[in-house]
Amino acid sequence: MSTLDRFEIHEHDVIVIGAGGAGLRAAIEASTNGASVGLVCKSLLGKAHTVMAEGGIAAAVANVDKQDDWQVHFKDTMKGGKFLNNWRMAQLHAQEAPERVLELERWGALFDRTNDGTILQRPFGGHTYKRLCHVGDRTGLEMIRTLQDKGVHMGIDVYMECTITKLLKDDGKISGAFGYWRENGKFVIFKAKSIILATGGVGKAYKVTSNSWEYTADGQILAYDAGAELIDTEFIQFHPTGMIWPPGVIGILVTEAVRGEGGVLKNKDGFRFMEKYDPERMELSTRDVVARSIYLENKDGRGSPHGGAFLDISHKGADYIKKKLPSMYHQFKELADVDITTGPMEVGPTCHYSMGGVKVEADTTATSIPGLFAAGEVAGGMHGANRLGGNSLSDLLVFGRRAGLHASEYAKKNSSKLKLDENEMKLAEKEMISFFERDEGENPYSVHTDLQELMQNKVGIFRIEEDLKYAIEQLKILKERAKKTKIEGSRMYNPGWHMAYDLQNMIIYSEAIAKCALQRKESRGAHSRIDYPNTDPEHGKWNSIVKKSNDGSLVIEKSPLPEMPKELQDLLKEKDLVKK
Amino acid sequence: MPAECTIKKESMDAGHDLPGEGHKARIATFKVFRGDKNTGSEVEYKVPVEEGMVVLDAIHYIQRNISPDLAVRWNCKAAKCGSCSAEVNGKPRLMCKTRLDDFSSGEEIKVYPMKSFPVIKDLACDVSWNFEVNKKITPFTPKENTSWIMNQRDIDRVQEFRKCIECFACQNVCHVIRDHDLKPKFAGPRFFVRVAGLEMHPLDGADRLEALKNDMGIGFCNITKCCTEVCPEDIHITDNAIIPLKERVVDRYFDPVKIILRKLFVKR
Amino acid sequence: MSAILTEKPKEKESFGKTQRKDLWWFEPLVYAVGFGAFIFYATWAAFQGKHYEYGPYLSPFYSPLIVVDWWKFSPAFLILWIPAGFRMTCYYYRKAYYRSYFMDPPACGVSEGCKKYTGETAFPLIFQNLHRYFLLGASVLLCFLWGDVIKAFNFNGHFGVGVGSLVLLANTFLLTMYSLTCHSFRHLIGGFKDSFKCGYQYNLYEKISCGNKHHMFWAWVSLFMVGFADLYVRLCSMGIWTDVRLI
């Protein structure tokens, strides 16, 4: 019997891995473009991270502040990213976001309205104007539901609770993907001419995180293993406001919309400390600055009882809060016994977003592997050293659409028959089954706990050479431990087994974070080095690149920033924009 | 920093016994359903309680320390994604929103998978039927030549329905599905909420009343409000979605005067 | 770790089976008793066919008073079917008696045992859909009841206030609130629309929606009050109770 016959096989022109905003938008576009599309995701449809996004989508539709336009949005994004962003991505993003948002509305989304009946926008950190289109504090839910409902009526085949563990190639080109069904542990193969990665981020490598079990760097490592390059992996965003008390809720996000709607940050003495760190923008400074400020307040002993700061919106009145921030109200009421309409919340930084990811071509989202595309959080470059709030949801839409378009075009052009490599599949299968073959070994969860501890403490918000070196050494040990875990039970819906696989990805990506962080001897955006506290213009000229060498080890390089056209350079030089 | 102030590391060898000395914490007893569609049993676990702990934390504790293969769905842990529905002491709840302080100390806490759907394993069950129902609903179809201007007051009502996180707790508790198993004929409260969101959308031009009456079986709902009681998003499913839809169906199919007037005056 | 074997999940279960540990049967029981008591009293009062008037007061069970020769029974029956039908088809009462009397379901997450079920899709419950016509009928009756209230302040051509006047006023007010918060009325006012061009209509719809949230409250207090109003007039008329004139 040939290997192929043993496996369940599904064939499509385009396979999209990940059903968050980026994946769904890509699938819709590819399907519109005439491709047969399969959409694979590891949890149920509509449960991806996008559903948790709260604050809003940044798009210069200029309904509230008429002066806004794509140029200003572009400038804000570049400035927020400390000019490490891929300029072309930032430009496309700023130009196309308004159209993408309006498109959502055409598909049935209901954003909050202005008095004129257009889409309402709220202010957010780092955005010059009121720019975030929102629905209370559940914008992501509105977005994913709209896309999901649009998608299922277009004849897209959805494969839920299916995890992809390997990309398959034929003669250097993408030919398919290998995965398992969570439900029964059986293996499945997707044959496709092109594949779009939209698997999200890596936050589960940290202990205090707003990310779910899904964020284990799967997409990044799938691409990396297949030979693609990763970019800017050292930049991990810590959101300044996560819940910090009680212990059960540590890390759960408190949306930036609280500050957007007028919330103020105070230290234990009641002093509005942002006055000291960024008197101009105050609470609406960029996330890296706010997160660092909270940290510094604590270092000097002025933090809140559980090591954070107080965020207070109660002055806005109960009705306003319940209308504009209903899920925050309930979240605190039910999980922490705090009534945010009468008192402050206690908040502290939580791991939130990965700016780095798979390196892609700006216009097409193509990676260096023919037939492999990437969009959304899994792709890097767009946000540079620090992402502005609200820029992710718009990123998903803009580049999700582009990925869908170009992947389906690619599939059309490359209609020749692809072969699946039996050996590759056998290896992929063996790798997954090997966990069951050991009679003894560690519980994968304990390795995960140690990884989280390590990353949190040594490769967290503030980094220093000796910690990073220590972490790199420790990661080697963890990598060995992860290879020798033992799984109890059967292959049927077995989270322990799933974790054992996910762990490998997280550890490789953690290594990429630590190594690039060591390489970048400066502080910039989300990357803060205690030993190099200043931003160094020389370091602003290159991006970090990560790839797999021929011997299988992880190597890092520097790659010069792409040259920006003159008119954009001029845009950035305009008054008040050269400041840090 | 929260990093430093967080929970002490759990001892990994906690095993089936309780974690070692030094823990003065209260211990809660959980009885969790373990099994699949063929067989199953109730397994008892002891879990140390921390301040502010929710049922999902306890399940995670069990996963990390006792049974790594305990199957459970979750994502956000903040009542936003609707993955972690289960029956806690017989009531459909989101595990991530059910606090242990809600139970008296010493009370045994039973955690079972949703009863109206076939069990896959342990706490995960097969909810695919719901996705099938959704596919059959006519999607949003804008009216022709709309200007896309909408008043907030017109969409307030619809925004309530759009809060649904698809936890399917309402589908699970609804007796039409749970006890009478009328699944093929009855779409369930979640999808009445969805249809209400479309039908009352100020710019939607499609008509779903016939489907509501015939294919979705809104008449099987006897407005006994269990769906509303369990909805974690606090959507007034019965009052604001189902009853108004029923009234619209009456307009079309049951109101004799309206039917006659339509026959007389509305040109085909 | 102990393992107790339980039966296979998803099996038809016997009535009342649940894992709920709270007093789930309490609420339906209260409703069953409350509702039952009212029906019992109302039937008796309607059958009595006398003692429904006292001075300027007329019992709401008998209003409007229709006395015709060909009708040999209590005049109450000529009109009582309207409020009875109104309440029987009321969305709130439906919930309450489906739970309390039909046990369909007895409470949320409590098994009903295996039964044939057609919900409101088949005879007779399909007629619940005509609730709006009972609303219409009830509105007509309300006009008469407001007329009775005016009369109740008129003692032989002079304005006066007795406890009975206030009882009738309160009763009619509560019945009006109950009708105004009706789901069918809410539909009629604006529920059928997808968008409001007229701000007044929207405001009205909002007010009614707001009241509608408390429809259950109005349902119970008005039920209690209408029984009490009848009892008050009846006791006065039977000479068991003396009405007090306040003004």
Ligand SMILES: Cc1cc2nc3c(=O)[nH]c(=O)nc-3n(C[C@H](O)[C@H](O)[C@H](O)COP(=O)(O)OP(=O)(O)OC[C@H]3O[C@@H](n4cnc5c(N)ncnc54)[C@H](O)[C@@H]3O)c2cc1C
């Ligand atoms: C709490 C929170 C609040 C946020 N608020 C905002 C906000 O207000 N504004 C904003 O712009 N951004 C916000 N963000 C960020 C933003 O939501 C995310 O960056 C974005 O949703 C990522 O979308 P995505 O499509 O790339 O991935 P996701 O939505 O995370 O989707 C990933 C998908 O990939 C699938 N997947 C992963 N690995 C595999 C695998 N191996 N095999 C198969 N499938 C796989 C998953 O199942 C999932 O379907 C927030 C994030 C969080 C966590």
Ligand code: SF4
């Ligand atoms: S009100 Fe209707 S839909 Fe809701 S639980 Fe009861 S019968 Fe089901």
Ligand code: SF4
């Ligand atoms: S309507 Fe409420 S209970 Fe039902 S699926 Fe949606 S959120 Fe859950």
Ligand code: FES
């Ligand atoms: S985990 Fe998302 S709702 Fe509970």
Ligand code: FES
């Ligand atoms: S709904 Fe109760 S009276 Fe109409």
